[in-house]
Amino acid sequence: KLRQYAVCYDPLDGSSLVDVNLAVGTIVSIYSGNDPLQAGRNQMGAMYVLYGPRTTLVYSVGKGVYEFTLNSLGEYTLTRENIVLKDHGNxxxxxxxxxxxxxxxxxxxxxxxxxxxxxxxxxxxxxxxxxxxxxxxxxxxxxxxxxxxxxxxxxxxxxxxxxxxxxxxxxxxxxxxxxxxxxxxxxxxxxxxxxxxxxxxxxxxxxxxxxxxx
Structure with a gap:
């Protein structure tokens, strides 16, 4: 059975940084159904791609957060899994x-x-x-x-x-x-x-x- 999804994405977040060669990214949000105007807690998944010295993809579907890195073959390889923040930082x-x-x-x-x-x-x-x-x-x-x-x-x-x-x-x-x-x-x-x-x-x-x- 086909399902409908609403996708919100920012194709080039930080575009003002491109001309000085700083890191930029793409951000994606996915919802069930065809309405993007939902509370963020209803998201089925989210991800971003960071274009820096390495190209990385970080995503979650609600069961942990994972990082993948683009390799020389044009494939994304898992490089970090179950990423967890500390309670406090500096x-x-x-x-x-x-x-x-x-x-x-x-x-x-x-x-x-x-x-x-x-x-x-x-x-x-x-x-x-x-x-x-x-x-x-x-x-x-x-x-x-x-x-x-x-x-x-x-x-x-x-x-x-x-x-x-x-x-x-x-x-x-x-x-x-x-x-x-x-x-x-x-x-x-x-x-x-x-x-x-x-x-x-x-x-x-x-x-x-x-x-x-x-």
């Missing part, structure tokens, strides 16, 4: 202009800096999340900004598939107020702030933002 990747951060975000970043977290930010969502996933450590964030309260990254095409992968590796992904995967998109271009990575750092981000919201 890397932070903050997107957005700092002068446009809201007070809770400023305090959170200051806390990370004061506690020895290392800044690792390339400007590419795929390579930055890939680093956190494979090192098993850290948090990526693109917060609400003073002139863009919904953030920059798109929920169906970027955030949902990455949140699915990170949660399946034992991490967390949040808007700062609720899990990314529980947000039901109203339109395809919907955007959200994002905090994604190790559970402890994501929870800390939510705490800092909640204090400022009171």
């Amino acid at each position: 890397i932070y990747s903050p997107g957005g202009l700092r002068q446009k951060y809201l007070p809770g975000q400023r305090k959170f970043v200051s806390y990370l800096e004061d506690n020895g977290y290392k800044l690792r930010y390339s400007g590419g969502f795929v390579p930055d999340v890939n680093q956190i996933l494979l090192k098993g450590s850290g948090i990526f964030m693109y917060p609400a900004l003073s002139d863009s309260p919904e953030g920059k990254l798109r929920l169906p095409f970027e955030l949902n598939p990455m949140a699915f992968l990170i949660e399946n590796a034992g991490g967390a992904a949040s808007t700062g107020a609720m899990p990314i995967l529980d947000v039901v998109p109203e339109h395809l271009d919907q955007r959200c702030p994002v905090y994604i990575g190790c559970r402890r750092e994501v929870a800390m981000a939510e705490d800092f933002l909640a204090v400022e919201a009171r």
